[in-house]
Amino acid sequence: MSERRPLTEDEISYFKDLLLKRKKELWREVIETLEREGAEEYQDLIRTVKEEEDLALADIKEETLLGILEPKIRELEEIDQAILRIELGEYGRCIDCGKWLRIKRLEIMPWAARCRECQEKWEKLKALE
């Protein structure tokens, strides 16, 4: 059993590092996908993505062009939210029940926003929609 407790500063900076690395990686994959799809109409978008990552997230969503990008974009949003929670001092706490997540869970999914129990409930609810 891995423990539930607030994270230390070292742990937070470790996870922040992981999140930022993963974010970079995902953006590279998004750009690669756009370039591979190659259509003329994406050229402006590719340029925007390269210049201004955060703004481009909204642009890409609006385009809703590539189903293949959707999981990556969702992950990017989860990462951005996790980084925001770090800034707010709420990182590692379940956004539904407020309990601390197990460190092990964060090691597997540094962007996890909910504890496992709440995540399962949430997914069931979402499946019903």
Ligand SMILES: [Zn+2]
């Ligand atoms: Zn919870």
